[in-house]
Amino acid sequence: MGILRKTKSVEIVVKQFDKDSSAISVITLVERLNSDMNKTTVYRILNKLEDDGVVHSFLGKNGHKWYAKCNNCSSTKHHDVHPHFQCITCGKVDCLDINVHIPEIPNRNVEIAQVLLQGQCDACIKN
Amino acid sequence: MGILRKTKSVEIVVKQFDKDSSAISVITLVERLNSDMNKTTVYRILNKLEDDGVVHSFLGKNGHKWYAKCNNCSSTKHHDVHPHFQCITCGKVDCLDINVHIPEIPNRNVEIAQVLLQGQCDACIKN
DNA sequence: TCTTAAATACAACTAAGTTGCAAATATAGT
DNA sequence: ACTATATTTGCAACTTAGTTGTATTTAAGA
Ligand SMILES: [Mn+2]
Ligand SMILES: [Mn+2]
Ligand SMILES: [Zn+2]
Ligand SMILES: [Zn+2]
Numbered sequence: 001m002g003i004l005r006k007t008k009s010v011e012i013v014v015k016q017f018d019k020d021s022s023a024i025s026v027i028t029l030v031e032r033l034n035s036d037m038n039k040t041t042v043y044r045i046l047n048k049l050e051d052d053g054v055v056h057s058f059l060g061k062n063g064h065k066w067y068a069k070c071n072n073c074s075s076t077k078h079h080d081v082h083p084h085f086q087c088i089t090c091g092k093v094d095c096l097d098i099n100v101h102i103p104e105i106p107n108r109n110v111e112i113a114q115v116l117l118q119g120q121c122d123a124c125i126k127n
Numbered sequence: 128m129g130i131l132r133k134t135k136s137v138e139i140v141v142k143q144f145d146k147d148s149s150a151i152s153v154i155t156l157v158e159r160l161n162s163d164m165n166k167t168t169v170y171r172i173l174n175k176l177e178d179d180g181v182v183h184s185f186l187g188k189n190g191h192k193w194y195a196k197c198n199n200c201s202s203t204k205h206h207d208v209h210p211h212f213q214c215i216t217c218g219k220v221d222c223l224d225i226n227v228h229i230p231e232i233p234n235r236n237v238e239i240a241q242v243l244l245q246g247q248c249d250a251c252i253k254n
Numbered sequence: 255t256c257t258t259a260a261a262t263a264c265a266a267c268t269a270a271g272t273t274g275c276a277a278a279t280a281t282a283g284t
Numbered sequence: 285a286c287t288a289t290a291t292t293t294g295c296a297a298c299t300t301a302g303t304t305g306t307a308t309t310t311a312a313g314a
Contacts, residue, residue, distance in 0.1 A: 005260060005311050027301075038263050043302065045261090061241070063190025063270095064301070085235060098230055100242075105223060107249035108212060114188070114243040115227075122234040132280050132291060154270075165294050170271065172292095190301095191270075 002052035002075055003045070009037045013045045017055060023068035023084065023093040025060060056080045060093055061118060068095050083115035089124035129179035129202055130172070136164045140172045144182060150195035150211065150220040152187060183207045187220055188245060195222050210242035216251035 003010055012033060016024060026046065030039040046067055049055045053073030060066045070080045083096045102113045130137055139160060143151060153173065157166040173194055176182045180200030187193045197207045210223045229240045 003261095007261065007311070009262075030301090039301095040264080040303080041262055059186065059190045063186045063192075065190075085232065085237070088238070096232060098232065100227060100229060102227060102244065103225055105212065105225065105244070107252075108244075109247040109252055110212070110244045111215065111246040112244070114245065116241040117229065117232070117235075117237045117239070118241065119238040120236040125234075125236055134280070134292065136293075157270095166270095167272080167295080168293055 001048070003048045009041050010045055010049075012036050013042065013049065014054065017067070017069040021069070021094075023058075023066045023095065025093070026065045026067065029067070051075055053078055053080075058084055058114065058116070060084075061086050061088075061116065066093055068093075081112070083117055085117045085119070085121070087121035087124055088118050089120055092121055092123075094121075128175070130175045136168050137172055137176075139163050140169065140176065141181065144194070144196040148196070148221075150185075150193045150222065152220070153192045153194065156194070178202055180205055180207075185211055185241065185243070187211075188213050188215075188243065193220055195220075208239070210244055212244045212246070212248070214248035214251055215245050216247055219248055219250075221248075 013029070016029060016032070026043065029046070030042050033042055046055065046057070050057055050067070052075050053070050055067045056070050056073065056078065057065055057067050066084070068084075070078070073080045083098060083100050084093055085096050086093045096117070100113065100115050102110060104110075140156070143156060143159070153170065156173070157169050160169055173182065173184070177184055177194070179202050180197050182194045183197050183200065183205065184192055184194050193211070195211075197205075200207045210225060210227050211220055212223050213220045223244070227240065227242050229237060
């Protein structure tokens with residue numbers, strides 16, 4: 001069940017993804033919004049926003065949860081499945097607009113491919 | 128720093144991977160070996176076995192740690208990087224002996240590709 | 255404005271994984 | 285085989301991401 005009421009807290013959370021096209025970890029979000037709302041609220045709002053197709057989630061390199069804005073998803077259709085890239089130097093995480101081809105696996109029916117690439121981002125290569 | 132002494136506990140842990148070619152989650156291992164050793168010991172031995180190139184680790188769908196036997200790795204060379212498959216029905220996890228091609232990403236230097244495929248395994252498709 | 259279902263804060267909880275330290279034990283040297 | 289000692293283990297306490305229950309607050313329709 002998604003979001004039913006446009007509360008102040010919901011607005012604040014959504015705004016975080018508007019100003020930043022990168023993904024944001026829940027840990028960061030909880031810390032950043034610490035003075036605005038309780039961490040439980042952050043978790044619950046993100047959960048609902050994902051139901052609504054406003055954001056999508058995935059796990060970063062330590063298994064911690066990250067969220068990023070969806071592009072054209074809805075509560076009925078979440079077609080936002082793509083690889084993510086995490087910089088091992090600065091920690092920044094981005095959605096990748098590429099298609100990783102998964103070969104057919106014998107005797108297995110692959111439904112989801114979760115791909116996390118790690119390396120150095122543009123800014124960190126230059127330093 | 129890897130394993131220096133062949134203790135009873137080490138033997139028991141290694142044996143788990145000998146009899147089962149599938150990956151094993153740490154959670155399962157801790158539970159299974161509960162009467163043999165402390166959970167701290169399980170964590171520490173697995174950590175050392177990975178240093179030695181005996182096993183390798185990765186994160187399953189909930190971000191929990193899994194281990195599987197290495198094929199021809201050593202403490203100096205861990206060339207055991209491959210996708211893993213987790214059955215969403217029975218939970219079983221296997222190493223995949225396939226190569227997923229990662230395309231070049233502009234402005235990024237990809238060093239590691241962590242691929243977790245999810246779907247149905249052979250046994251679960253048939254049921 | 256009133257009503258009420260949804261949302262929130264807060265505190266308590268769960269569980270995976272880690273750390274510090276004292277006790278136990280594997281192994282090399284004698 | 286005995287001893288010395290560095291490694292390993294058990295145990296308890298801790299850390300932290302994430303969840304849950306519940307009383308209170310609030311959005312929004314009537
Ligand atoms: Mn994304
Ligand atoms: Mn593997
Ligand atoms: Zn970077
Ligand atoms: Zn299965």
